[in-house]
Amino acid sequence: MASAALHSTRFMKRLQKLSKKSYSDAAFPKITTHYTIVPRETDPRWKDVNMERVVDETDVLIIGGGPAGMSAAIQAKKLSEKHGKEIRVTLVEKASEIGGHILSGACIDPIALNELIPNWEELGAPLKTPVTEDKFALLTEKGRIPIPIFKGMPMYNHGNYIVRLGHVVTWLGEQAEAAGVDIYSGIAASEILYHDDGSVKGIATNDVGIAKDGSPKSTFERGMELHAKCTIFAEGCHGHLTKQLTRKLNLRTDAEPQSYGIGLKEIWEIEPAKHRPGAVEHTIGWPLDKNTYGGSFLYHLNEETPLVAVGFVVGLDYWNPYMHPFKEFQRFKQHPAIRPTFEGGKRVAYGARALVEGGFQCLPKLQFPGGCLVGCTAGFLNVPKIKGVHNAMKSGMLAAESAIEAIIDAEVNSPATAGLEPKSYTDKIKNSWIWKELYAVRNFRPSFHSKLGMYGGLMYSGFSMMLGGREPWTLTHGGADHTKLKPASQCPPIDYPKPDNVVSFDLLSSVALTGTNHEGDQPPHLTLKNDSIPVSENLAIYDGPEGRFCPAGVYEFVPLEVGDGQRLQINAQNCIHCKTCDIKDPSQNINWVVPEGGGGPAYNGM
Numbered sequence: 019m020a021s022a023a024l025h026s027t028r029f030m031k032r033l034q035k036l037s038k039k040s041y042s043d044a045a046f047p048k049i050t051t052h053y054t055i056v057p058r059e060t061d062p063r064w065k066d067v068n069m070e071r072v073v074d075e076t077d078v079l080i081i082g083g084g085p086a087g088m089s090a091a092i093q094a095k096k097l098s099e100k101h102g103k104e105i106r107v108t109l110v111e112k113a114s115e116i117g118g119h120i121l122s123g124a125c126i127d128p129i130a131l132n133e134l135i136p137n138w139e140e141l142g143a144p145l146k147t148p149v150t151e152d153k154f155a156l157l158t159e160k161g162r163i164p165i166p167i168f169k170g171m172p173m174y175n176h177g178n179y180i181v182r183l184g185h186v187v188t189w190l191g192e193q194a195e196a197a198g199v200d201i202y203s204g205i206a207a208s209e210i211l212y213h214d215d216g217s218v219k220g221i222a223t224n225d226v227g228i229a230k231d232g233s234p235k236s237t238f239e240r241g242m243e244l245h246a247k248c249t250i251f252a253e254g255c256h257g258h259l260t261k262q263l264t265r266k267l268n269l270r271t272d273a274e275p276q277s278y279g280i281g282l283k284e285i286w287e288i289e290p291a292k293h294r295p296g297a298v299e300h301t302i303g304w305p306l307d308k309n310t311y312g313g314s315f316l317y318h319l320n321e322e323t324p325l326v327a328v329g330f331v332v333g334l335d336y337w338n339p340y341m342h343p344f345k346e347f348q349r350f351k352q353h354p355a356i357r358p359t360f361e362g363g364k365r366v367a368y369g370a371r372a373l374v375e376g377g378f379q380c381l382p383k384l385q386f387p388g389g390c391l392v393g394c395t396a397g398f399l400n401v402p403k404i405k406g407v408h409n410a411m412k413s414g415m416l417a418a419e420s421a422i423e424a425i426i427d428a429e430v431n432s433p434a435t436a437g438l439e440p441k442s443y444t445d446k447i448k449n450s451w452i453w454k455e456l457y458a459v460r461n462f463r464p465s466f467h468s469k470l471g472m473y474g475g476l477m478y479s480g481f482s483m484m485l486g487g488r489e490p491w492t493l494t495h496g497g498a499d500h501t502k503l504k505p506a507s508q509c510p511p512i513d514y515p516k517p518d519n520v521v522s523f524d525l526l527s528s529v530a531l532t533g534t535n536h537e538g539d540q541p542p543h544l545t546l547k548n549d550s551i552p553v554s555e556n557l558a559i560y561d562g563p564e565g566r567f568c569p570a571g572v573y574e575f576v577p578l579e580v581g582d583g584q585r586l587q588i589n590a591q592n593c594i595h596c597k598t599c600d601i602k603d604p605s606q607n608i609n610w611v612v613p614e615g616g617g618g619p620a621y622n623g624m
Contacts, residue, residue, distance in 0.1 A: 021372035046469045047585050049254050051232035052541040055613055058133065063233040066530050067572030071222060072242045076108040076200070078421050079220055079246030081207050081259060081404050083111030084120055084184070084395025085407050087252030089134055090414035090421075095197040097422040103423060104293035104562045107199045108244060110223070112206040114616040116191035117184035119595055121283060121408065121624040122316050122592070124183040124299055125149065127452060129451070130411035135193060142188055147180040147320040150296030155355075157303040162355040171483060172564040173457060180284075180317045182327070182623030211243060213579075218388025220245040221259065224342045226614050247428070248421040250391035255372045256597040257395050258612050268383040269391075275498035276397060277376040277463065278612035279312065280598050282347045282569055283329035283624060284528075288363035290311045292533055293324035301356075303348045308471035310336045311375075311463070315404070316359065325366075326359065333375065333466075334499040334602050338509045339563040344370075345514040352515070360521045367368035368531040369624045370569035372597045373406075374399050376495060378460035384444045385420070385448060388437025392417045399522055400455050402462045402479065416446040458487030464495050486524045506561035532594050533620030534570070536613050542590035544572060544599060544615040551607040552586035562606055567602045570594045594619045 028053040045416065050056065080087045091109050098105035113119040131138055138145070156163040167173050175580060195201055205304045208224035220243060227238035251260055255278065265269055283621040295318050302313040312332030321324040330347035351360060367548045374380070379525040381398075384391050392398075393410030421441030428438055447453055461482055464524060466475030482489060516524045536543075546552065556562055562584075564573035570592045573585045595618045 029142060038125060039601065042382075046317075046553060048357055049586065049588060050542065050545065050546045051230065052545045052611060053228075053232065055545050055547065055574075056359045061232065065244075067234050067238065071240050071385070073384060073536065074108075074242060074244050075106075076244060076246045077105045077248070077425055078107045078418070079244055079249045080107070080109040080252055080393070081193060081221060081249065082200065082252035082254060082257070083109055083113070083116050083203065084187060084252060084393060084410065085190065085252055086395070086410035086414040087111070087250070088116075088187060088194050088414070089130065089411040090250050090252060090392060090418045091194045091199040092134060092197055093418035094189070094384050094422055095194070096201055098480070101422070101426060103426065106567050108246070109116075109194065109199055109201045110205050110207050110221070110244065111201065111203045111613050112612060113479055113618065114204045114380055115188075116201065116203055117188035117623070118309040118620050119618055120184040120187045121281070121369045121619075121621060122183040122406060123283070123317060123327065123404065125178050125180050125181070125315075125317060125403055125405065126186075127390055127408040128405075130408045130415065134411060134415060141193070144185045145179040146183055146320075147296055149175040149178050149180060149298050151294060151298065152176060152296070153299045155299070155301050157301045157355065159304050159355055159380045160354060162301075167324040172400065173300065173404065174439070178405075180296065180298065180319055180327070182319065184621050185623040186409050186576070192603075206612035206615035207259055207291075208241065208612050210259055210266075211245070213388070213436035215435050216387065217435035217439070218249050218263075219437055220249055224257045225616060228540055231539050235539070247425055250392055250414070250417045250421065251389060252392045252410075253395050253396050255394045256610075258610060260391065260395050263386075264382060266382070266608055267386050269386070270512055271383070273382050274376060274379045274495050276374060276380045277495045277558070278334040278499055278601050279373050279375045280334055280343050280370060280501055280596065281329055281331045281373050282344060283327060283368070284329060284365050285366050285367040285624070286326050286360055286557040287589075288326055288359060288361045290324045291392050292359055293326070294318045295320035298559060302472060302476075304353065305346055306332065306472075308473060310338075311472070311475075312346075313464045314356075328360075332372070335370070335495070335502045335566075337502050337504050338512065339506050339604075340509060340512045340566065342512065342514060344528070344569045349514060351521045357446055357521050359477070365523065365531070365621065367622055367624060368528040368595060369600070369619060370596045372601055375401050375463050377463055378456040379492060379495065381456070382387060383438055384447060387435040390420065390440050391418050394582065398452055398456065400459060402459050403455070409455065412450060412452055413447060416450060417443055421455050424451060450571045460487070461489065461491075461493045464493035466495055467493075498603050500606055503560055503563060503602075504557050527540065527570075527603045529592055529594070530572050533619060534592060534594050535620070536591045536593065536617035538591060540590050540614055543611050545609045545611055546589055547607050547609060551605050553584065556603070557584060557586075557603050564599055564603060564608070567598055569598065573599065
């Protein structure tokens, strides 16, 4: 208590000191040089640069090569063949290789895959590990309290498969290419294009050959434009283009602000005697307090080497700015019920990704003239089931059906807008298992916001399951995640143990396992609307939470070169594209934009 009081006093003094200063942009070192913040029109270095773009035309354009995007592409080609039409389908993916940016648990329900590719086993889909064992527990600091799982409960996993989702997506990409889909990997979609009537026209890919100071290099090349009759946005959680689209078309007018979590994951090679292929374990509780939502997963894969995937999820509506999700994950592995699995083993991979947790209440408008949203871009994750891949794939399939219908209909009837609206898409979603699933569990996540926290959430969720999710009310999330942080002066600092380099590790050695790389001489893609805010607000009020919520060491407060004080340093090359900063920044000053295509993590089956 004494140390917390001392810390509070120091923060009040710092805040008083900072409040006396004038925080003009000139008072801080320049950080952001990206053209989305510093317009090229006002920069004389761009005066004589040719800014024309090459244009390509397609019928169906898909942004993002994850499960939703690949399913949409495959289904669109299947339907075009069924209707005897020559319909061009194009997919754009920012990772250098299909599957390279994919990160998920993952234990998947094969229901959508069975529908999309019924003979997937014959075609060699990498689903090698059917679930054989299913455990759930509440962790206390030293103990483990088992919680039974019964058939019909969301967390019942028998019939599902443990997979390395990146490998599944790579395989889906092979099926898409075989079906005739044009796949552009290593290409980042950076801008949405619109027709004069306001409908979506397509996208522009990002420019390359721009120096870190924002000037054109001799190697500068303008991005290309991809025009489409219908564009399907499958960017995953908190997509760069989806943010633009949402603002322009007011897609969230009737939805609550989305709620998110951050998922951190490692893959370990463990001792053969400890390996149980097909075993699934989930926990809630320690090391998180009762008012912080989160939990863990541990999946035993069936591969040539004895591998387990372990992960930890922290809800991004947490309140204490001293929370460090990465360190919570490392601390979790020290639990006496968890640590023995990893002793004698070797960590071989690490990564992190934000995930959508809002559910039914947070679904945006799904369709619009010129396109639609699918998968985690729309927010179709089933939180208590801890699964979204089956819903993502199904939504991609339904979007493809609607897009093909719109294209065929436009050959006969004059469309209302230049960009074709997949008019049946929302109804297809509402008549699918996606809608039924999400509605039934709509109150699970917000029920954890009561004063009882985790305990209240568990009690309510049990009650809701007994009713089959048919309670006649819908709970709310209570605001966006970035509004939930309290000032540091009101919060106790968290003392995390040092890594032992046996089971727990430091952040930078972890990032080294992601294979992350970006072209160094390019403007940082972690842009700031105002370069002064990280110090004048985030550091002054919240003690610089971006240095803790980022799972890759991108944000770092360092001493000023001259005089007292600190400045924010952005290590953009470390970025693993998780989007947590864009979500959790309390000032909403950070805007994540796409870097040059091909940059980012190079995951191998994460």
